[in-house]
Amino acid sequence: MEATRGVMIYAEQNGGKVHPVSYELLGKGREIADRLGVELSAVLVGHNLDAEAQELIFHGADTVYLFDHEALATFDIMNYRRNIVDLACETMPDIILLGATPIGRSLGPRLAAALNTGLTADCTSLEVDDEGELVQIRPAFSGNILAHIKTNTRPQMATVRYKIMQALPRDCDHQGKVVHREPVLEDPLAVLSRVPCNRQxxxxxxxxxxxxxxxxxxxxxxxxxxxxxxxxxxxxxxxxxxxxxxxxxxxxxxxxxxxxxxxxxxxxxxxxxxxxxxxxxxxxxxxxxxxxxxxxxxxxxxxxxxxxxxxxxxxxxxxxxxxxxxxxxxxxxxxxxx
Ligand SMILES: Cc1cc2nc3c(=O)[nH]c(=O)nc-3n(C[C@H](O)[C@H](O)[C@H](O)COP(=O)(O)OP(=O)(O)OC[C@H]3O[C@@H](n4cnc5c(N)ncnc54)[C@H](O)[C@@H]3O)c2cc1C
CATH class of the missing domain: 3.40.50.1220 (TPP-binding domain)
Structure with missing residues (x-):
């Protein structure tokens, strides 16, 4: 098994505001990254999100990769997927976490397929075992048992239920960096197929x-x-x-x-x-x-x-x-x- 290269969370935003599940993912991601001795990063895609990127650092991220473009202001499966996949191929995180929100449930499987790895959906708990592997825990068989799942492909990917993990308290002294990434935009047809994002x-x-x-x-x-x-x-x-x-x-x-x-x-x-x-x-x-x-x-x-x-x-x-x-x-x- 290769050495672990970091934990990445997808920081979901709707209407220019980071979804609170992202802070919960950072809380759990921080715990896992510290246990493994690796970096915790967040990927944020949207428009005019500098302040939100800084918030992610205050909530535990070491690095925030920011894709900022007006064409990315609302969730667009093709362009979001394309840019996150490119980033993951370059930075090679060992673990990628998303919220099990409608957007996370739509994006997660598509990222996993593009990265040729597995995804455990709707986790209710995450642990790291003695070998440093991610144990993804979720209800199975109609909720009668809790399955403990490990992935033997990399990255290890999971969507995590909202309001289960604890966010860290906001810490203005926490240091990190924002890396602005030039987004790649798919052809205009992809933009036309943008999923309308009715916030409600x-x-x-x-x-x-x-x-x-x-x-x-x-x-x-x-x-x-x-x-x-x-x-x-x-x-x-x-x-x-x-x-x-x-x-x-x-x-x-x-x-x-x-x-x-x-x-x-x-x-x-x-x-x-x-x-x-x-x-x-x-x-x-x-x-x-x-x-x-x-x-x-x-x-x-x-x-x-x-x-x-x-x-x-x-x-x-x-x-x-x-x-x-x-x-x-x-x-x-x-x-x-x-
Ligand atoms: C794999 C699997 C996944 C499932 N996932 C889910 C899930 O995510 N969410 C979910 O909810 N279910 C889920 N279910 C279904 C679940 O097993 C139950 O069948 C379902 O939750 C029952 O819904 P209910 O309480 O509305 O209906 P019922 O069990 O039929 O209960 C209706 C209740 O209404 C009461 N009632 C009737 N009339 C009145 C009245 N006039 N005034 C006051 N009370 C009244 C009755 O006393 C009764 O308690 C799943 C099942 C399976 C097998």
């Missing part, structure tokens, strides 16, 4: 501070409006369990759990959700969990901070109405925080 869609439920998640307790797709009204009142977003995606009521960006996103909002409402192991794995670390279910034995109550037994069709509109009245009262008293 890309961010999905993972980013939300409040998630109102609906399950099969809902009888028909129109009833999702009840959850949307509650989410709107709280400034949150609607998530769902898998049956709602399978039925085509919501798209997969909203799915919480093993097959979808891991979320760690401040408040998580589970409405008509039974609490299967595959669902719990995606939300059990939420700050406060409020569960509404008419079955007092529902498994979701085992992880709930507030367990409300009752009919969602009665409780959700009442809760929304109470919150709306409260907000109106606050506004009239001028005490609402906007």
């Amino acid at each position: 869609d890309i961010r999905g439920v993972s980013e939300a501070e409040i998630v109102v998640c609906g399950g099969r307790g809902l009888k028909k797709p129109e009833d999702l409006k009840l959850l949307q009204d509650l989410a709107d009142e709280l400034g949150g977003v609607v998530g769902c369990s898998k049956p709602l995606v399978d039925e085509g009521w919501m798209d997969k960006d909203h799915l919480v759990g093993f097959s979808g996103s891991t979320v760690r909002p401040r408040v998580y409402f589970a409405v008509g959700v039974s609490g299967s192991s595959q669902h719990l794995i995606g939300m059990r670390n939420a700050g406060t969990i409020v569960a509404i279910n008419r079955d007092p034995e529902a498994m979701i109550f085992e992880v709930a901070d507030y367990a409300i037994v009752g009919d969602l069709y009665d409780l959700v509109p009442r809760l929304t109405s109470v919150l709306r009245k409260q907000r109106t009262r606050d506004q009239m008293e001028g005490s609402v925080c906007t």
Whole structure:
């Protein structure tokens, strides 16, 4: 096995701001790089990102490779892939980590294919063994076991779930360098095929501070409006369990759990959700969990901070109405925080 040449993370940005998963990757990347005695680098692609590049250094990067061009301002799979692959071929990192976000899940496999290596998707933990190899840990077999995976090709690549790793505290004294790289742009057809980056869609439920998640307790797709009204009142977003995606009521960006996103909002409402192991794995670390279910034995109550037994069709509109009245009262008293 060749000597290790460093750890590289892909620093995702949306709309000119680094996605917080990138700081989490730097936190874990720093730990791994220090253990192996190698450099930690970040690759940042976009436009007008000098300040963000510096932030990456404050969060642990030794080197930031910055590709800056207006044509790269939004995620463009062809040009992003092309430039990162060229960089990886030149710097030859031993480990490359990406966030398991919609962008990371799109970019990661394409990078791995171009670099002729493997990729472990959706890791929930990473370790380094006594031989200095990366052990990539993720749930397998419907979440019933934790698989420990090693890659015998290089670089070792993994996407890592958002809100699992810890970011380092911002350290303004941490020194590093920003290396400006001249981007190579693919032909104009590639630019025309740019994936539209609707910030809201890309961010999905993972980013939300409040998630109102609906399950099969809902009888028909129109009833999702009840959850949307509650989410709107709280400034949150609607998530769902898998049956709602399978039925085509919501798209997969909203799915919480093993097959979808891991979320760690401040408040998580589970409405008509039974609490299967595959669902719990995606939300059990939420700050406060409020569960509404008419079955007092529902498994979701085992992880709930507030367990409300009752009919969602009665409780959700009442809760929304109470919150709306409260907000109106606050506004009239001028005490609402906007
Ligand atoms: C490989 C694999 C991957 C999977 N990945 C995921 C995943 O990522 N995310 C996920 O969610 N699931 C996943 N699943 C599916 C999972 O096993 C469950 O089937 C699913 O989570 C159940 O969804 P649910 O809780 O909405 O539905 P149910 O289990 O049917 O629960 C519905 C709940 O609603 C309650 N209810 C009914 N009517 C009302 C009412 N009027 N008021 C209040 N409560 C009511 C019921 O008491 C019940 O508890 C996966 C399964 C497999 C095999």
